[in-house]
Amino acid sequence: MQRPVATATSLEQPERPLAHLATLADEVFERTSPYEGHGFVNHCRRLHRFATMLMQAKGLSFDVDLAYLVAMVHDLGIVSERDTGENYLQRSRALFHRETSGLDLGGVDSKLVDECLLFNHRLLAVPNLSEEAECFRRAVIIEHSHGLKRWGLERAAVRQVFEELPRDNFDRVLLDFTWRTLRHEPTTLVRGIFF
Numbered sequence: 374m375q376r377p378v379a380t381a382t383s384l385e386q387p388e389r390p391l392a393h394l395a396t397l398a399d400e401v402f403e404r405t406s407p408y409e410g411h412g413f414v415n416h417c418r419r420l421h422r423f424a425t426m427l428m429q430a431k432g433l434s435f436d437v438d439l440a441y442l443v444a445m446v447h448d449l450g451i452v453s454e455r456d457t458g459e460n461y462l463q464r465s466r467a468l469f470h471r472e473t474s475g476l477d478l479g480g481v482d483s484k485l486v487d488e489c490l491l492f493n494h495r496l497l498a499v500p501n502l503s504e505e506a507e508c509f510r511r512a513v514i515i516e517h518s519h520g521l522k523r524w525g526l527e528r529a530a531v532r533q534v535f536e537e538l539p540r541d542n543f544d545r546v547l548l549d550f551t552w553r554t555l556r557h558e559p560t561t562l563v564r565g566i567f568f
Contacts, residue, residue: 384437391438391479398438398445401472405449412543413448416516420444420493422534423512426526428505435505436479443469443489443509451550460561461554466490494566 384395406413421444428435450456450464456471458464466487478486488506492499493513502510511524520531554561 384441389438391436391477393476394436394438394442394473394478397472397476398442401442401468402445402449405446405453405468407452408542408546408549410542410545411539412541413546414445415538415541416543416546417445417447419516419534419538420447420509420512422538423515423526423531424509426530426534427508427511427524430525431504431508433505433508435508436481439478439481439486442473443486444512446472447490447493447509448550451553460558460564462491462494462561496566 389395402414402417421441424444425435425437425440428440446465446469448461448465449468450458450461450466453464453468456464456467458467469486469490470483485503485505488503489509492502492506493509495510496514498507499510511522514522515524515526515531520528520535523531
């Protein structure tokens with residue numbers, strides 16, 4: 374697989390104490406993703422951009438590089454062959470913890486990261502979910518609604534993200550995701566996405 378080209382402008386900040394996490398994110402993605410083209414990588418990068426835009430609008434201080442790592446691994450549980458869990462959300466969480474074992478996460482509580490990974494695909498609001506995880510959940514909705522739902526973000530800013538990080542072959546990737554989920558864990562479509 375060709376190495377993804379970094380284009381996430383929200384990573385272009387002068388002081389990034391957790392920059393090693395962005396490097397790790399790209400390495401993990403490249404090692405794990407079976408897909409060619411830019412559809413999947415751009416999907417993850419759009420999620421990162423939308424989540425960080427939402428967090429910035431709320432005044433939250435979630436590290437940009439940690440958010441990038443969460444976004445880049447959030448769907449990898451669907452395709453990971455090394456990680457275990459009842460569903461792909463749990464496997465994504467297992468992958469995250471395996472890859473970050475012993476690394477500096479800037480003192481962020483692992484429960485917060487777990488919420489971001491386990492609840493990002495929920496269509497309905499999750500009671501008592503952290504604001505950061507709610508931003509990831511809303512970012513997924515922005516992504517899958519093609520920006521029709523924006524949660525207060527400017528239409529032009531959302532459109533710019535889609536222009537800078539085009540969908541490419543992502544529809545083909547989604548079709549494969551659906552097939553893998555239906556074949557291996559069909560109940561996840563209800564328990565994990567809706568409830």
